[in-house]
Amino acid sequence: MSRLIDEKDIENIALGAAILGTGGGGDPHIGKLMAQQAIKEYGPVTLLEPNEVPDDALVVPVAMMGAPTVFIEKIPNGDETTKSLRRLEKYMGKKVYAVMPMECGGLNSTIPFVVAAQTGLPIVDADGMGRAFPELQMETFNVYDVSGTPMVVSDEKDNFVVIETQDNDMMEYLARGITIRMGGVGYIAHYTMTGKKMKSASIGYTTTLSMELGSILRSKDDNYVSPLDKMKKVLSTSDYGEPIGLFEAKIVDVDRSTEQGFAKGTVKLEGINDYTEKTYVVEFQNENLIAFEDDRPIVTVPDLITFLDLETFKPLTTESLRYGYRVLCLAIPTPSIMRTEKALKVWGPKYFGYDLPFVPVEERVMTND
CATH class of the missing domain: 3.40.1610.10 (CV3147-like domain)
Incomplete structure (x- = not known):
C-alpha cells in the first residue's frame, strides 16, 4: 500500500x-x-x-x-x-x-x-x-x-x-x-x-527495508537491545539473509585513489577484542568487493560487505574510512535473484578479476572454507 x-x-x-x-x-x-x-x-x-x-x-x-x-x-x-x-x-x-x-x-x-x-x-x-x-x-x-x-x-x-x-x-x-x-x-x-x-x-x-534499518540505528530503546540483534531480525525476514559479524578491527592503512572514474583501494585492518592476532584486508571499487582474513577470502561480491563504526553502529562509506577507526565488518547475504548463474557472470568475483568461485557467505562462514 x-x-x-x-x-x-x-x-x-x-x-x-x-x-x-x-x-x-x-x-x-x-x-x-x-x-x-x-x-x-x-x-x-x-x-x-x-x-x-x-x-x-x-x-x-x-x-x-x-x-x-x-x-x-x-x-x-x-x-x-x-x-x-x-x-x-x-x-x-x-x-x-x-x-x-x-x-x-x-x-x-x-x-x-x-x-x-x-x-x-x-x-x-x-x-x-x-x-x-x-x-x-x-x-x-x-x-x-x-x-x-x-x-x-x-x-x-x-x-x-x-x-x-x-x-x-x-x-x-x-x-x-x-x-x-x-x-x-x-x-x-x-x-x-x-x-x-x-x-x-x-x-x-x-526502500522500506532501508527505512526500517535506519530507524533501528536512530532509535533510543529504554530496554536495551543490540542494534545488530535488531538488524538480524529485520534482515532475516527479508529477501536477504541474517547478517554475519565477520570481525572487529582497527583500520591501520587505507590506500585509495580515483582511477578511470572509480574510487579504488584497499583497507588493511588488525583484529581487536575477540579477533586479536588476526589481520584483514578489504578491497573496493566504489563499493566493498572482497574481504580476506589472514589472506583467506571470507566474503565476496555480490554478498554485502559493510563497515559499521564500532561505537555508534553507523555505516561507513569507502570514501570516509580513515586510519585508526575501530569498526565492525558485517556481511549480509544478497537476495537470491543476485546469485543466479546468469547474474554472477555480471557481478561475481571473476568479473572483478578474482580467480574465485562465488560461495555464499553463510556457507563460507559455516565451513570455514
Missing part, C-alpha cells in the same frame, strides 16, 4: 541504505540533505509498492554516477537529475509514470526522492541491485533483459548527452567516459521499462 515519505523518513532511508550500499552509492549525508530540502520545498513524496504500478506505465531509474570521492568535493545544484529525466522524456516523446532508485546506496537511494519531489511523480519501492555496484550494467534490469538506453547524462553546468547503444556494456563504457569528462560525476536517467517488466526485473521493497 502506498505511503507518503517525509523529511523524517528520509533520515532513516539514507542511513539504512548506507548499510545495504556496501560502502558505495555516494555520500548519504549530502543525499539526505538534498532530498529533505526538496520535500520541504515541494511536499512529501508518494512511495508505491511495485504491484501498484500499472503494467503499461513507464518507469525510469534515476541516479548519480561517478567516483564518490569526487562527489563530496563537487556538490550539485540539485536539479541535475530531474533535468536528465525531462530530457529523456523529450527524446522518447513519452511521459514517465514513476521514478525509482537504480541501486540501494547512501546517495542513490535519496536522489530519486529529489526528482520525485521536484516533478510530483511517485517513486517505486524497488531497485536494480539491492546493494550498490560500481558499473551501470550491474543491474538486475540488465540481467533480465532491459535495455539501459536511451540514456541521458547531465552535469551541473547544464551540459548533457543522450546515449543510444546496442548493449548495456557499451552503455557503461560510453557513459563512464562522458562522466569523466564532466569532471568525474554525472546525473543519469536510464533503463526505461514498463511496470510489468519492473516487477519481474527488480528487487522489491528495498
Whole structure:
C-alpha cells in the first residue's frame, strides 16, 4: 500500500541504505540533505509498492554516477537529475509514470526522492541491485533483459548527452567516459521499462527495508537491545539473509585513489577484542568487493560487505574510512535473484578479476572454507 515519505523518513532511508550500499552509492549525508530540502520545498513524496504500478506505465531509474570521492568535493545544484529525466522524456516523446532508485546506496537511494519531489511523480519501492555496484550494467534490469538506453547524462553546468547503444556494456563504457569528462560525476536517467517488466526485473521493497534499518540505528530503546540483534531480525525476514559479524578491527592503512572514474583501494585492518592476532584486508571499487582474513577470502561480491563504526553502529562509506577507526565488518547475504548463474557472470568475483568461485557467505562462514 502506498505511503507518503517525509523529511523524517528520509533520515532513516539514507542511513539504512548506507548499510545495504556496501560502502558505495555516494555520500548519504549530502543525499539526505538534498532530498529533505526538496520535500520541504515541494511536499512529501508518494512511495508505491511495485504491484501498484500499472503494467503499461513507464518507469525510469534515476541516479548519480561517478567516483564518490569526487562527489563530496563537487556538490550539485540539485536539479541535475530531474533535468536528465525531462530530457529523456523529450527524446522518447513519452511521459514517465514513476521514478525509482537504480541501486540501494547512501546517495542513490535519496536522489530519486529529489526528482520525485521536484516533478510530483511517485517513486517505486524497488531497485536494480539491492546493494550498490560500481558499473551501470550491474543491474538486475540488465540481467533480465532491459535495455539501459536511451540514456541521458547531465552535469551541473547544464551540459548533457543522450546515449543510444546496442548493449548495456557499451552503455557503461560510453557513459563512464562522458562522466569523466564532466569532471568525474554525472546525473543519469536510464533503463526505461514498463511496470510489468519492473516487477519481474527488480528487487522489491528495498526502500522500506532501508527505512526500517535506519530507524533501528536512530532509535533510543529504554530496554536495551543490540542494534545488530535488531538488524538480524529485520534482515532475516527479508529477501536477504541474517547478517554475519565477520570481525572487529582497527583500520591501520587505507590506500585509495580515483582511477578511470572509480574510487579504488584497499583497507588493511588488525583484529581487536575477540579477533586479536588476526589481520584483514578489504578491497573496493566504489563499493566493498572482497574481504580476506589472514589472506583467506571470507566474503565476496555480490554478498554485502559493510563497515559499521564500532561505537555508534553507523555505516561507513569507502570514501570516509580513515586510519585508526575501530569498526565492525558485517556481511549480509544478497537476495537470491543476485546469485543466479546468469547474474554472477555480471557481478561475481571473476568479473572483478578474482580467480574465485562465488560461495555464499553463510556457507563460507559455516565451513570455514
